[in-house]
Amino acid sequence: SQQGEEDPQALSIQEGENATMNCSYKTSINNLQWYRQNSGRGLVHLILIRSNEREKHSGRLRVTLDTSKKSSSLLITASRAADTASYFCATDEAGGGNKLTFGTGTQLKVEL
Amino acid sequence: EAGVAQSPRYKIIEKRQSVAFWCNPISGHATLYWYQQILGQGPKLLIQFQNNGVVDDSQLPKDRFSAERLKGVDSTLKIQPAKLEDSAVYLCASSLPRQWAFFGQGTRLTVV
Numbered sequence: 001s002q003q004g005e006e007d008p009q010a011l012s013i014q015e016g017e018n019a020t021m022n023c024s025y026k027t028s029i030n031n032l033q034w035y036r037q038n039s040g041r042g043l044v045h046l047i048l049i050r051s052n053e054r055e056k057h058s059g060r061l062r063v064t065l066d067t068s069k070k071s072s073s074l075l076i077t078a079s080r081a082a083d084t085a086s087y088f089c090a091t092d093e094a095g096g097g098n099k100l101t102f103g104t105g106t107q108l109k110v111e112l
Numbered sequence: 113e114a115g116v117a118q119s120p121r122y123k124i125i126e127k128r129q130s131v132a133f134w135c136n137p138i139s140g141h142a143t144l145y146w147y148q149q150i151l152g153q154g155p156k157l158l159i160q161f162q163n164n165g166v167v168d169d170s171q172l173p174k175d176r177f178s179a180e181r182l183k184g185v186d187s188t189l190k191i192q193p194a195k196l197e198d199s200a201v202y203l204c205a206s207s208l209p210r211q212w213a214f215f216g217q218g219t220r221l222t223v224v
Binding site: 004030031033035040041042043044045048088090092096097098099100101102103104105 | 116143145147153154155156157160162167168203205207209210211212213214215216217218220
């Protein structure tokens, strides 16, 4: 079963614009992770936010976490064509022994 | 550091045949995951190992899928007999406790 539901399923923006993706999940977590997947390739880790953190930055990425609403968002600022990929959130469930469960993903297309 | 190695990269088999996938995780990573990713969907956890013990295999179709992790290092995932709906990318990942996962490039399986 999928732990997270991501919204939107697909997003198309122009280069230079910001892209926001949302993730909702169901259970208590130790941390929440965001991954990127280029077509036909493996997943690459982007950022990890722990359950006691509310916001985290890494370069052009900004992640927020609201554990009371069981939701997270990923913001990519000043997007580039190279950011075109699928983005997934994944939750490390509390008490789950490091079990990592992925969401449904957002397909981002950045056009020139 | 060397990444997660998977082989083969591609495999085409007929239904009812058997197939095996191999994964070599990053050295020192106790946790190893096998995921199934059907086109357009998020990765679905099939089985998770901690060293050579199974932590979670609740979504592994045990009538046809099996997995083992020898000596807590390499792992193999087997399907016997394969069905058309097993066509997917099979991803292996490894991690340290409470850290993000590193993924291999995956094995793309086509069952005809």
